[in-house]
Amino acid sequence: MTAEVFLFWFLAIVTVVSALGVLFMPNPIYSAFSLIMTMIGVSALFALLGAYFLAGVQVIVYAGAVLVLFVMVMMLFDLKSEIKAFTKGTLGGVFKIGSVAVLAGLILSAIMVTTQGVAIKFQGQADFGMQPTRLLGNKLFTQYVIIFEILGALLLVVAVGAVALSRSKGGTHARRID
Amino acid sequence: MLAESISEIGLGHFLVLSMILFITGMLGVLLRKNILTVLMSIELMLNAINLSFVAYARSLNQLDGQIIVFFIMTIAAAEAGVGLALVVAVFKRFKEVNIRFFEHLKG
Numbered sequence: 001m002t003a004e005v006f007l008f009w010f011l012a013i014v015t016v017v018s019a020l021g022v023l024f025m026p027n028p029i030y031s032a033f034s035l036i037m038t039m040i041g042v043s044a045l046f047a048l049l050g051a052y053f054l055a056g057v058q059v060i061v062y063a064g065a066v067l068v069l070f071v072m073v074m075m076l077f078d079l080k081s082e083i084k085a086f087t088k089g090t091l092g093g094v095f096k097i098g099s100v101a102v103l104a105g106l107i108l109s110a111i112m113v114t115t116q117g118v119a120i121k122f123q124g125q126a127d128f129g130m131q132p133t134r135l136l137g138n139k140l141f142t143q144y145v146i147i148f149e150i151l152g153a154l155l156l157v158v159a160v161g162a163v164a165l166s167r168s169k170g171g172t173h174a175r176r177i178d
Numbered sequence: 179m180l181a182e183s184i185s186e187i188g189l190g191h192f193l194v195l196s197m198i199l200f201i202t203g204m205l206g207v208l209l210r211k212n213i214l215t216v217l218m219s220i221e222l223m224l225n226a227i228n229l230s231f232v233a234y235a236r237s238l239n240q241l242d243g244q245i246i247v248f249f250i251m252t253i254a255a256a257e258a259g260v261g262l263a264l265v266v267a268v269f270k271r272f273k274e275v276n277i278r279f280f281e282h283l284k285g
Contacts, residue, residue: 008187012195019202019222028214035218038199042225049192049236051244058228061251066221066258073262074214077269096208100201107197115190118237135241136248144245151252158256165263 007048015041032070039063053133192233199226213268213275217261224254 018041021034043058140148183191199222206219228247235243265275272279 005185005187008191009184012191015195016198016202019199022215022218022222023202023206023209028212028218031215031218035222038222039225042199042229045192045195045229046232049232051232051235051247054228054232054244054247057248057251061255062221062225066255069258069262070214070218073265076266077214077275078273093209097205100205100208103204104197104201107200108194111190111193111197115188115193118189132241136244139241139245140248144249147249151249155252155256158259162259162263165260166266 004048007044011041011044011048015045029071029074032067032074035070036063036067039067050132053136189233189237193230196226196230196233199223199229211277213261213265213277216277217258217265220261221254221258224250224257 015038018034018037022031022038025031025034039058039062043055043063046052046055046058203219203222203226206222207216210216210219228250231243231247231250235241235247268279269275
């Protein structure tokens with residue numbers, strides 16, 4: 001068992017356990033912390049797969065920005081009534097879990113079929129030429145430059161939209177509507 | 179076969195791990211009623227997809243998968259921003275962040 005294999009199993013256990021934490025933690029703030037742990041585990045898996053730049057971006061964007069945004073928005077709320085907010089109804093729950101199980105079976109069989117001829121082990125070394133990050137930048141600014149620009153425009157629209165939404169009518173002293 | 183699949187890792191392992199993370203996120207979306215947890219589960223699902231993209235990039239030795247992951251991360255950040263703005267709007271009206279209040283959002 002090499003270090004790579006050991007790391008994979010360790011990280012797999014960490015990510016799956018903390019993902020289950022997101023699902024089952026009663027308090028949303030603990031869910032957020034679990035999600036941070038999952039993100040860091042996924043980032044380490046990226047590094048294991050040779051995607052070092054994406055591993056850094058994953059930590060900066062997800063653990064650093066998105067999750068901080070979540071935690072700060074949570075500070076605005078009174079979350080007492082949200083603790084243990086699961087859906088009600090046994091029948092509906094059974095249907096939901098059943099449909100997810102069916103989807104899992106479908107994906108699993110698709111993986112089985114498509115990886116039939118592929119060797120269990122990854123072939124070759126985990127490198128994409130001399131400088132993978134430089135190659136990534138080259139591809140991003142030549143072949144994919146239009147998508148990149150469109151995403152920039154999208155981010156601008158989203159920033160304006162988020163501000164407009166959270167400043168919408170009602171103010172901070174809106175009365176409760178039943 | 180089993181011993182080999184434990185002592186050697188490859189594309190299939192990463193795909194199965196990605197599948198497990200994805201269905202965990204999907205269960206979170208379906209079972210939780212708190213909007214914040216639902217949004218976090220959506221982030222989890224996007225991360226699972228990212229993992230499978232990077233695994234394929236490694237397996238095929240091509241960087242295009244990693245670029246798609248880059249774009250997915252941008253979309254995920256944008257989605258989190260808009261989703262949290264909607265949550266703030268709902269909280270202002272109803273003083274609670276439960277998914278059942280989303281049916282009142284009109285215009």
